Amino acid sequence: MHTLSLTQLREKLDAREISSVELTQHYLERIEKLDPELNSFITVTPEVALEMAKMADAAIAEGSAGPLTGIPVAHKDLFTTDGIRTTCASRMLDNFIAPYDAHVVEKIKQAGMPILGKTNMDEFAMGSSNETSYYGPVRNPWDINAVPGGSSGGSAAAVAAGLTPVATGSDTGGSIRQPAGFCGITGIKPTYGLVSRYGMIAYASSFDQGGPMARSAEDAALLLNAMAGFDRRDSTSIDAEIPDYTATLNDDISGLKIGLPKEYFGEGLDEGVARAVQAAVAELEKLGAEIVEVSLPNTELAVPAYYVLAPAEASSNLARYDGVRYGHRCENPKDLKDMYRRSRAEGFGEEVKRRIMVGAYALSAGYYDAYYLKAQKLRRLVRDDFLKAFEQCDVIAGPVAPTVAWNLGEKSDDPVSMYLADLYTIPVNLAGLPGMSVPAGLHNGRPVGLQLVGPYFSEAKLLNVAHRFQQATDWHRQSPELAK
């Protein structure tokens, strides 16, 4: 049952072959059995899930079910959930019961999807390996010695292991695409502003974007239909017509121009990953796409620019954790300043502290022009590179990451080497473009992700290309032993 697509689950629910309660129970049992090893959930919510499943069954019985009614979902633990603990994988929010639903959670509730629980992640979404979580690392279902990627590592591992049919994630510098790639699932980071950030705990607000993580492009399209849409409570939400992302999945892609940025196939790219990505590109060519070479000359500067801008925004966003209104407060503060400083020292983990400090430094008097302003200028150059490339092609293809998943602990002592592993995903966030990760093979038994990037609001086109690719290949249907 846990290997079926959302469309197949819909058919079974509508044909009354299975009830939402039974389906939800099935996933809860799998979580209970397999998650002690994977650690992909921070909080499991069986009562909430079963209650919502009962409501879904009632809706199905009375004929008012939508395409997702009764199909369970898991939310990354940075989406606030009314009445359910929302930790952002931080000790700071260990006891935080959110007082309201995120826009995304609200919409997915309206779609009738029972909430199985909240998935593990890097603390405050800062990390690329899911090792910075206060609740311990997540393990990759393909190999428990490997990291699942991050920051949405819990959502990726849970979907790959068949612990949930689909999950939400968020992507600030690659946090949907890279774990999707490492765990062999399909994920899409929409155009900045397509999915509301309301109730999505902020890391770097000019980058943060929520999106679906699923077993296929078709499943991702179905969940994106439920997530996207204008929300007045997010000041950068886009007020635009949202298409039905499933309507164009089968469109012919012959004649489509796919650009391969030469900077994405250079030094540092693992040979095994390069081979898998090139094979995937050849497959797209067989489907009628035309391959052209493009250039994104400022790619290498994207990583330093991002690691100035995102921590700068984080240092400001995370100033709210002061031990006054919610979150961790230290014992016996001697004065207000001591309370702030010790509450934050105890509540935040090492990587979060590092990024807040880096951000505070980059914004401080004397360094603002050299770091922050310089990085914002580079941000424009990186974006302009993409705009130029899209004059020559419709979609850009390349690897999601330079390597497959690394081993737990392998990079945790050297933050900068981990930052550099994000070099193919970060430019997309600087530009605010939509990007997705599509399973494209295995290397040393670990999944390889193909990245597709399109112009602003081209989600339907990306999903279309990914779907056609998945009709012609079966990489997305391969699953780790424990999901069989």
Added chain:
Amino acid sequence: MSLSIEEVDKIAALAAIAIEEDARPAYARQLGRVLELFARMEAVDTEGVEPLAHPLEMTQRLRPDEVTEHDQHEKFQKLAPKVEAGLYLVPQVIE
């Protein structure tokens, strides 16, 4: 490149984060590595390039100046570490 211990203290003060004495050398080293990464930005001449603050360069939406939120202070204050008579309690600020 490594930062000085004094610089680490200054940054920690800006960030309002207490750093243990013996953790400071590690921060000095790691923050130094991050600054080396930043130095790579100098390789590109950005003279005359307009900074980009937001990918879509949109202007902020305005809304009518009307009350849209209702009072939920009891619900919100349930989350607070210390509350008394509807007020958030913090250590004494004024003598």
